[in-house]
Amino acid sequence: xxxxxxxxxxxxxxxxxxxxxxxxxxxxxxxxxxxxxxxxxxxxxxxxxxxxxxxxxxxxxxxxxxxxxxxxxxxxxxxxxxxxxxxxxxxxxxxxxxxxxxxxxxxxxxxxxxxxxxxxxxxxxxxxxxxxxxxxxxxxxxxxxxxxxxxxxxxxxxxxxxxxxxxxxxxxxxxxxxxxxxxxxxxxxxxxxxxxxxxxxxxxxxxxxxxxxxxxxxxxxxxxxxxxxxxxxxxxxxxxxxxxxxxxxxxxxxxxxxxxxxxxxxxxxxxxxxxxxxxxxxxxxxxxxxxxxxxxxxxxxxxxxxxxxxxxxxxxxxxxxxxxxxxxxxxxxxxxxxxxxxxxxxxxxxxxxxxxxxxxxxxxxxxxxxxxxxxxxxxxxxxxxxxxxxxxxxxxxxxxxxxxxxxxxxxxxxxxxxxxxxxxxxxxxxxxxxxxxxxxxxxxxxx
Amino acid sequence: xxxxxxxxxxxxxxxxxxxxxxxxxxxxxxxxxxxxxxxxxxxxxxxxxxxxxxxxxxxxxxxxxxxxxxxxxxxxxxxxxxxxxxxxxxxxxxxxxxxxxxxxxxxxxxxxxxxxxxxxxxxxxxxxxxxxxxxxxxxxxxxxxxxxxxxxxxxxxxxxxxxxxxxxxxxxxxxxxxxxxxxxxxxxxxxxxxxxxxxxxxxxxxxxxxxxxxxxxxxxxxxxxxxxxxxxxxxxxxxxxxxxxxxxxxxxxxxxxxxxxxxxxxxxxxxxxxxxxxxxxxxxxxxxxxxxxxxxxxxxxxxxxxxxxxxxxxxxxxxxxxxxxxxxxxxxxxxxxxxxxxxxxxxxxxxxxxxxxxxxxxxxxxxxxxxxxxxxxxxxxxxxxxxxxxxxxxxxxxxxxxxxxxxxxxxxxxxxxxxxxxxxxxxxxxxxxxxxxxxxxxxxxxxxxxxxxxxxxx
Numbered sequence: 066x067x068x069x070x071x072x073x074x075x076x077x078x079x080x081x082x083x084x085x086x087x088x089x090x091x092x093x094x095x096x097x098x099x100x101x102x103x104x105x106x107x108x109x110x111x112x113x114x115x116x117x118x119x120x121x122x123x124x125x126x127x128x129x130x131x132x133x134x135x136x137x138x139x140x141x142x143x144x145x146x147x148x149x150x151x152x153x154x155x156x157x158x159x160x161x162x163x164x165x166x167x168x169x170x171x172x173x174x175x176x177x178x179x180x181x182x183x184x185x186x187x188x189x190x191x192x193x194x195x196x197x198x199x200x201x202x203x204x205x206x207x208x209x210x211x212x213x214x215x216x217x218x219x220x221x222x223x224x225x226x227x228x229x230x231x232x233x234x235x236x237x238x239x240x241x242x243x244x245x246x247x248x249x250x251x252x253x254x255x256x257x258x259x260x261x262x263x264x265x266x267x268x269x270x271x272x273x274x275x276x277x278x279x280x281x282x283x284x285x286x287x288x289x290x291x292x293x294x295x296x297x298x299x300x301x302x303x304x305x306x307x308x309x310x311x312x313x314x315x316x317x318x319x320x321x322x323x324x325x326x327x328x329x330x331x332x333x334x335x336x337x338x339x340x341x342x343x344x345x346x347x348x349x350x351x352x353x354x355x356x357x358x359x360x361x362x363x364x365x366x367x368x369x370x371x372x373x374x375x376x377x378x379x380x381x382x383x384x385x386x387x388x389x390x391x392x393x394x395x396x397x398x399x400x401x402x403x404x405x406x407x408x409x410x411x412x413x414x415x416x417x418x419x420x421x422x423x424x425x426x427x428x429x430x431x432x433x434x435x436x437x438x439x440x441x442x443x444x445x446x447x448x449x450x451x452x453x454x455x456x457x458x459x460x461x462x463x464x465x466x467x468x469x470x471x472x473x474x475x476x477x478x479x480x481x482x483x484x485x486x487x488x489x490x491x492x493x494x495x496x497x498x499x500x501x502x503x504x505x506x507x508x509x510x511x512x
Numbered sequence: 513x514x515x516x517x518x519x520x521x522x523x524x525x526x527x528x529x530x531x532x533x534x535x536x537x538x539x540x541x542x543x544x545x546x547x548x549x550x551x552x553x554x555x556x557x558x559x560x561x562x563x564x565x566x567x568x569x570x571x572x573x574x575x576x577x578x579x580x581x582x583x584x585x586x587x588x589x590x591x592x593x594x595x596x597x598x599x600x601x602x603x604x605x606x607x608x609x610x611x612x613x614x615x616x617x618x619x620x621x622x623x624x625x626x627x628x629x630x631x632x633x634x635x636x637x638x639x640x641x642x643x644x645x646x647x648x649x650x651x652x653x654x655x656x657x658x659x660x661x662x663x664x665x666x667x668x669x670x671x672x673x674x675x676x677x678x679x680x681x682x683x684x685x686x687x688x689x690x691x692x693x694x695x696x697x698x699x700x701x702x703x704x705x706x707x708x709x710x711x712x713x714x715x716x717x718x719x720x721x722x723x724x725x726x727x728x729x730x731x732x733x734x735x736x737x738x739x740x741x742x743x744x745x746x747x748x749x750x751x752x753x754x755x756x757x758x759x760x761x762x763x764x765x766x767x768x769x770x771x772x773x774x775x776x777x778x779x780x781x782x783x784x785x786x787x788x789x790x791x792x793x794x795x796x797x798x799x800x801x802x803x804x805x806x807x808x809x810x811x812x813x814x815x816x817x818x819x820x821x822x823x824x825x826x827x828x829x830x831x832x833x834x835x836x837x838x839x840x841x842x843x844x845x846x847x848x849x850x851x852x853x854x855x856x857x858x859x860x861x862x863x864x865x866x867x868x869x870x871x872x873x874x875x876x877x878x879x880x881x882x883x884x885x886x887x888x889x890x891x892x893x894x895x896x897x898x899x900x901x902x903x904x905x906x907x908x909x910x911x912x913x914x915x916x917x918x919x920x921x922x923x924x925x926x927x928x929x930x931x932x933x934x935x936x937x938x939x940x941x942x943x944x945x946x947x948x949x950x951x952x953x954x955x956x957x958x959x960x961x962x963x964x965x966x967x968x969x970x
Contacts, residue, residue: 068605068606068656068658070605070606070655070656071605071606072605072606072648072652073606074606074607074615074645074648075644075645075648076645077619077641077642077645078640078641078642078643078644079641080570080639080640080641081570081640081641081741082570083569083570084569084570104568105568106566106568106910107545107546107906107907107909107910108545108546108906109903109906109907109910141821149821149831150821150822150827150831152821153820153821153822153826153827153831154822154896156822157819157820157822157896157897157899157900158892158895158896158899159899160899160900160902160903161900161903162820162900162903162904177903177907178903179899179902179903179906203831206830206831206834209834209865210830210834210837210838213789213837213863213865214837214838216788216789217683217684217787217788217789217837217863219788220683220786220787220788221682221683222681222682322785323681324676324680324681325673325676325677325680325681327681355617356613356617356623357610357613357614357617357618362610365670366609366610366666366670367666368666368669369665369666369667369668369669369670369673370669370673371670371673372670372671372673372674372676372677373674373677392673392676392677392681393673394669394672394673394676423618424614424617424618427618427619427620428617428618428620428621430620430639431619431620431621431638431639432620432622434569434570434571434620434639435571435620435621435622435637435638435639437569438568438569438571438911438912439910439911439912440907440910441907441910441911442911
């Protein structure tokens, strides 16, 4: 833009290289894999524990999901030494937070603690892992509460859309449904949760990450003494391969009176280890993966159809996926679909500009530094990489992988992964208003 | 990812300081555990500048805080402060539309802005090689934001979609941050909908925008903060170079937003056709946050009552009575206790099943507060509450952006960025009797109660 007041934009200085942390890695005698990193700053430690928790495929999957979800809700509500109130008070006294949750792949425990309280925190963690008691009263109480919370959760359009999308993508595969119904939850008894804990909460195959203001050797020593007695074993369970995503029409879920249509679309994507991963990451950035993308420029900054369109790559272990999200105003739904499909088609069939690619590349490289610059960010990044079988060297090597990607590589990746007909699509909106207009531009069926 | 998480620290609307403890094994450090360097200058045009170097990671946060928020928007222009925030990203003399974004992200950074009751902020987190670039971008829009009708129309549509996704198409949308203020407050500044009425948004004009910019976006009304991998002397040189010749303008005197506390209970009901279950929000006024020693006991009390499963309300109503679904408590409409000036609310939000009547929820909350007021705190309760509050505060300080936020608000509202390292000790000096007195000030007859009923209502 030329303005008489315009001034030259400063160029970038030479970037100081990202110094990657030294990660100490040990596998304890009980099979628990431990990663420890020193990251001073504030006097805290961040702790992440990931326990493989995939359920069986087939008929028993639904019961597993219900039990696992309730296990996450009740794991911290009693041990052989402390009741729920005492655990909560003791954690608070350590300046600690600790939470537990489950998904289709794992039980995740995570928290932070004043570093002076880390020994007691790990002690409490060990106590929970080896002697969680699942008192009948707490399990019954949390069961009721979970049913109430699921109803609240499922009243959100984004959740309705996400559940419909997973179902459509994965069908009867465990990824097809990661939340239980109220009826399934109501059937879970405390002894079934206890049994699930005994069978699945085991150190073999699990991962513990500690990042904080202490030496890795000290952290590993503390983990060893606190969790060494955790010795349960289980057979490894692997998820079946993902089904091919179905071709076919988009699904419209009616939400009468909705002032927006919740658009979600997904397609399989390469994992971080696949050769065209870096090219795909950059192709997706150019398309819709960051604010400076074509999709955002089009349906938000040019047309105002939506507030926050974004295209995110997720890496669950059984298979990575790309998920597009946009909540578009009801009257612009069909137009937003047209523009979205047009942008996908364009990136999948026409070479991107060199500067567009370089800009996305600089963003991708910068994100590596930003994502690892805090204790919590570093703990999260290391945990994600480690559960994908990758080490900190992936971070070190990623800039070089990104640097090599050419315009042709981006076109190849985009045509493979971003072509519009590859998408599985769900819309949640007011069918009375949006069905006919959308039907004019997209094959669509109603739920 | 699925959101089901059991946590022992209560969810907050956003970053409230949380805390750490001394009961048991973790003696909290008595000396300041963080040493955050603070270097500052004020330019000739009045811009205040704070720089805090930290070479741990090659990243930097750059933030500009303008001392204007939702409270300052005029009648008939609800939502204007936030709409104007959007316009600040639409271009300036040296940058066309979208170029602000592409310059930041194209150098490896992220960016955003947000509108609060008392301030509007703009920030970037970037690889430190882009420090001067970020300063240039902030200076360019402070000097010469480019306001066009096309961009105004576009951003009105974007903001309306933001309100649809966060309020109109969402169960419990805007509850209670948009729906409680008109019950608790009388003055327009404090009670109106800061996201904006659609009619007001659509009638906003370029003249409104230019006047708002001229009046409130003067360099003397802003604090610029830089935290991270920088040499302060170099930053000060860049700041002088890029911001120094922005002409000084009058800084508006801050209006008096104060109003009397309620003298009787106020009750209202909202109907939410998307909500599957009832909820209630209780709101009280806190003491003026300007007086930290007088204010912090209310912050500690909020945690005593609602800090996850360790909070008295959770222990009573969730773990013991099993009568409600969830409880949250926080100070500030956006859960930002140290970011707002007077008047500001202390809120308790409870979601409950139909089987638990509203009056049971209210009487139980009253009973637990009255118990603190009458009997004070249990041995160790204050220490452990403060322990987690301090711990949570440290966690927010760790990322460069969190530190920039804290430094900026302390400098802007209190003239003391150095409070960043002093706050934990101030929290530790809160006395049990002060917390008890704070509890005694939360009475049924000086609060607002907003009941949310599921369904469309009569």
